[in-house]
Amino acid sequence: MKINANGYTAKKLNIMIGRSNDESIEIEGVIGQRYIGTALSGKILEIEGAPGNALGAFLDGAKIELFGNAQEATGDTMNAGEIVIHGNAGDATGYAMRGGEIFIEGDVGYRCGIHMKAYRGNSPAIVIGGKAGSFLGEYQAGGTIVVLGDGRAGGAVAGYFCGTGMHGGEIWLRSQDAPAALPEQVKTERVKGVPSNVEMLIKKWCAKFGKEAINYTGDEFLKLSPDDANPYKRLYTPN
Amino acid sequence: MKVRYILPAFEVLRDESKCVNCRLCERECANGVHSFDSERGRMIANDAKCVDCHRCVCTCPTGALKIAETKDVYRSNANWSRAAIDEIYRQAESGGVLLSSMGNPDTYPEFWNRLLINASQVTNPPIDPLREPMETQVRLGSGRVKIERDENGRLKTALPPQLELQVPVMFSAMSYGSVSYNVHAALARAAKELGIYYNTGEGGLHRDLYGYGDHTIVQVASGRFGVFREYLDAAAAIEIKMGQGAKPGIGGHLPAAKITPAVARTRMIPEGSDAISPAPHHDIYSIEDLRQLVMSVKEATGCRKPVIVKVAAVHNIEAIASGIARSGADVIAIDGFRGGTGAAPTRIRDNVGIPVELALARVDDRLREEGVRDNVSIVVGGSIRSSADMLKAIALGADACYIGTAALISLGCHLCRSCHTGICNWGIATQIPDLVARLDPDEGARRLVNLVTAWKHELEEMMGCMGINSVEALRGNRLMLRGIGMTESELRLLGVKPAGESM
Incomplete structure (x- = not known):
């Protein structure tokens, strides 16, 4: 099924997607409609254009491939599924996601992967081809964030306050430079090459965007992880 | 020599003539206060461990126990209270942020007790509720809809989703994790029987309680614990928590000690790590951003469920509520500074926010002035202690009330304010199986139903x-209220006349 989104509201689009018997749906001419594919499962969306905020919020197993840039709050509270963005993504991408994977060819804005958490067998992942803005992975409680810094000459690949409040999961930065203002409870390790789970994510990212994994996986990475599962218990005293 | 700076606040008084050494108190006290001294053949108590929860007193078969505030006093000082001194000792010892539970217990003025209710005499006769019908049903949701009918008189307009309450009261948000499973089970059963709703709080909805979905409000907070499609689908309404009265501007922090496998499963988080949901939603920095989350949630549920936005009563609550009324939300929940919690930094709990009475009156006024009052319903919480408080809240402009602390007290809570320790001898704010088992959900539901039924009659x-x-x-009938012992500005803010002044 093919939909030209021109003139349709997001609500109408979602109703059309929901009612369609086709597994695979192409939507073209998207121009700012928000909430496309909210809580969707069991479908594949191919989108051309510029969807608005909250693309694939609460996504529950569907696959979304976007040929264009994503705005804010893509994959908010995503439970399962896959979002592939041939372009850049805005702020708060993958907020509180607890399953599924997001692959971004270019950069992401601020607050990507905040509150990301692992849950039983689910371990969410975000792979960012370019660079991430500030507050990457704040309050992260699980899952994996990879920033490849593709095409960057050097310097940190994530902005300020990366991992503040982090108490689980891992952030892998393909860079030798640590982001500025890293909080105390985040420990950093320099690692040459990546473990198999991260390698698998990078390979998937490469397959989607026509890149060679060998150009990334053997490089030096900075691994960020919390120093404790309860880094804040020392902060309090019972009264 | 180790010096104890903080001395026990309570004394366990045991009447030796009544004590039969049955050792029940020892088994009932998870704090480990009571023990049997086999050498001397009698029970002894470690006062320092006592939190004054009264479990031992209430269960002692011979009535041999009493707990009293200690008679030991520091040199009296009107400025430096014992609590103020003890708190300094605690912080000097630990370097920590003080953590407390339940609502603000300090001696601030409150206004429910300074509002008096009118009665009919002679000209406008009272109504006997035993004989005449009385309507206590209310509907919550947006009433802002232009009714259009087709030529056959049928409704063309799709009406906005609403909640129907048989009594204008609901059980406010208390998360599974902060309270026990049996508390949630009791609240769910009672809500169903009463034709009202309980609120899951931000800790997710236990699988076994999905069947009560029609009487469940699910919460979405910054940590998004347990939020996924089925959770949203199961509920009657969805509440976005922006703030809570006990800790405005502060988020939740459930310590790992309270995160059992079942709690982790329900919250959909890893076991053994703290559950942190910080103050801000990091995707909400404006009313427009709030609108986006409201609309995402509505879109995820086919726009079939009302969305509540909960905020704490703070200085600028009027403007905040005015924004929320335009955000697409159906209900605004306002939580006053007396509102309870499982754990909050003491300084925040005791110093931040404003009384809900003032917030409610101002918000109701502001929304009316702006012509958007019908966009939303208003629900207030934060220490509604009786049906009189509830009635006064409605007369000030609320559509319904949230009760949290009152519901817990009906389940046996004795307000010892130790929830943050994870030990609760009443089986309420704990996840320790032996303690949880002390609260029978059926008996709990019965007591909750009794409480709300009694309030309904009153x-x-x-x-x-x-x-x-x-x-x-x-609702909003402030002419039925009079203020007593209030300043001019308090009367003005509440929009009520002083007692003695006629209609």
Whole structure:
């Protein structure tokens, strides 16, 4: 099924997607409609254009491939599924996601992967081809964030306050430079090459965007992880 | 030599003539206060461990126990209270942020007790609720809809989703994790029986309680614990928590000690790590951003469920509520600074926010002035202690009330304010299986149903004495209230006349 989104509201689009018997749906001419594919499962969306905020919020197993840039709050509270963005993504991408994977060819804005958490067998992942803005992975409680810094000459690949409040999961930065203002409870390790789970994510990212994994996986990475599962218990005293 | 700076706040008084050494108190006290001294053949108590929860007193078969505030006093000082001194000792010892539980216990002025209710005499007769019908049903949701009919008179307009309450009261948000499974089970059963709703709080909805979905409000907070499609689908309404009265501007922090496998499963988080949900939603920095989350949630549920936005009563609450009324939300929940919690930094709990009475009156006024009052319903919480508080809240402009602390007290809570320790001898704010088992959900539900039913009767009686026969006619009817012992500005803010002044 093919939909030209021109003139349709997001609500109408979602109703059309929901009612369609086709597994695979192409939507073209998207121009700012928000909430496309909210809580969707069991479908594949191919989108051309510029969807608005909250693309694939609460996504529950569907696959979304976007040929264009994503705005804010893509994959908010995503439970399962896959979002592939041939372009850049805005702020708060993958907020509180607890399953599924997001692959971004270019950069992401601020607050990507905040509150990301692992849950039983689910371990969410975000792979960012370019660079991430500030507050990457704040309050992260699980899952994996990879920033490849593709095409960057050097310097940190994530902005300020990366991992503040982090108490689980891992952030892998393909860079030798640590982001500025890293909080105390985040420990950093320099690692040459990546473990198999991260390698698998990078390979998937490469397959989607026509890149060679060998150009990334053997490089030096900075691994960020919390120093404790309860880094804040020392902060309090019972009264 | 180790010096104890902080001395026990309570004394366990045991009447030796009544004690039969049955050692029940020892088994009932998870704090480890009581023990049997086999050498001397009698029970002894470690006062320092006592939190004054009264479990031992209430279960002692011979009535041999009493707990008293200690008679030991520091040199009296009107400025430096014992609590102030002890808190300094605690912080000097630990370097930590003080953590407390339940609502603000300090001696701030409150206004419910300074509002008096009118009654009919002679000219406008009272109504006897035993004989005349009384309407306590209310509907929550947006009433802002232009009714259009087709040529056959059928409704063309899709009506916005609403909640129907048989009594204008609901059980406010208390998360599974902060309270036990049995508390949630009791709240769910009672809500169903009463035709009202309970709120899951931000800790997710236990699988076994999905069947009560029609009477469940699920919460979405910054940490998004347990939020996924089925959770949203299961509920009657969805509440976005922006703030809570006990800790405005502060988020939740459930310590790993309270995160059992079942709690982790329900919250959908890893076991053994703290559950942190910080103050801000990091995707909400404006009313437009709030609108986006409201609309995402609505889109995820086919726009079939009302969305509540909960905020704490703070200085600028009027403007905040005005924004929320335009955000697409159906209900605004306002939580006053007396509102309870499982754990909050003491300084925040005791110093931040404003009384809900003032917030409610101002918000109701502001929304009316701006012509958007019908966009939303208003629900208030933060220490509604009786049906009289509830009635006064409605007369000030609320559509319904949230009760949290009152519900827990009906389940046996004795307000010892130790929830943050994870030990609760009443089986309420704990995840320790032996303690949780002390609260029977059926008995709990019965007590909750009794409480709300009694409040309903009292509400009917009070309305009857005012000559009012429906909650609808009471709402925002501030002429039915008079203030006593208030300043001019307090009266002005509440929009009520002083007692003694006529209509």
